[in-house]
Amino acid sequence: MNRARVAVIGTGVIGAMTAWQLARRGLEVLAFDSHSPGHDRGASAGESRIFRTAYKEGAEYVPLLRRSGQLWRELEQASGTRLLTRCGGLTIGGSEHPDVVAVRRSAEEHGLDHEVLAADAARKRFPQHRIEDEEVMVLDPEAGVLRPEPAVQAALRCAGEAGARVLSHHPVTGLAETAGGWRITSAGREFDADHIVFAPGPWARALEPLRALPVEIRTIAACWFAARDVALHRPDRLPIAIRRHPEAGFSCFPVLDGVAIKIVPHHLGWPVLERPGDLPRSVTPEFARGAADAAARLLPGVVPHPIRIGTFAEGFTPDEHALLGPLPGARHATVLTGFSGHGFKLAPVFGEIAADLVLGTEPAYDISRLDPDRFG
């Protein structure tokens, strides 16, 4: 059989899922990464990620999220690894807050199961959150928590079992278009490919063919707080949550390590970086204090001093929707980058769409909103 050679550059969650989808369709896949799978220098690490189906970022994502949910289950079965715990998800805020309104709209438009709890009911059911009288909770029972590091490793393991070669600690340092594809330089060797899938996350603009893409690198920090009653904060009692309060905004994750819940503050800023390699390994005292204040104010069941802080780099586009499609100005190249803080849950379906694009098959979903050429 004359198999197409596809190179995947980057094996964060997006490249790993793409490699899996390409390899299971019988393509010859060679995947490169500067680091090892599940590393903590990019966007796909930090213990937990949110999966949601009622989507404030746009109701048009719902079909993609449904497909992603199926593929997460397929990957769990194929790899024998538990990756997604459907613990439910809460959006918490004033009933007129745009995110609360958007989640309700998304659920209503697509007939998704959901429940709206007024303040009293919310306090009784989820005492882990301090709720103001005018706040509501929207409960999405299909939401849950994903495990990022095992997910990346599971997808690459399945890709490997389907024949893909995964080259860790292989930074791609040279790229040249040839008559029929690409020549790639990595770790002092050259490789030929018929097609390249670029999945470099926040490193996009460090690669010459992607230099013009509008991908800004930002630091996102996560803070862990010890739970006083661990049992009350495990996934069987505490859904993932997105909190919108006039004084603080954050995403919140149940205890997975037996000790602490995690929050990712949204109200303290996500500083821009020149290069992902400049990622600071800690946060400023102001950030740590701001996160602690938010925990003290809104999470009554935790000790409000962070016991662990992690920093991660992510690529953002100007409209905070990803770039996914043929690479403008190049032949035989597909790009997936700029996931703007919400790409993890969708990675399996984005990998499937990338495989369609490589094979020249029309994807089953409308991805025009993600056109890499939309900024001109």
Ligand SMILES: Cc1cc2nc3c(=O)[nH]c(=O)nc-3n(C[C@H](O)[C@H](O)[C@H](O)COP(=O)(O)OP(=O)(O)OC[C@H]3O[C@@H](n4cnc5c(N)ncnc54)[C@H](O)[C@@H]3O)c2cc1C
């Ligand atoms: C703290 C944080 C919290 C988040 N929370 C959520 C959430 O709850 N739910 C959700 O859905 N999304 C969330 N996101 C977003 C989501 O995690 C990202 O969109 C997703 O992980 C992006 O994956 P990626 O593969 O594009 O990037 P990365 O994981 O960064 O992978 C890119 C890979 O490319 C490699 N690479 C780059 N350049 C080269 C090169 N030249 N040669 C070889 N390899 C190269 C890098 O080493 C890296 O491994 C969050 C992101 C962060 C940072």
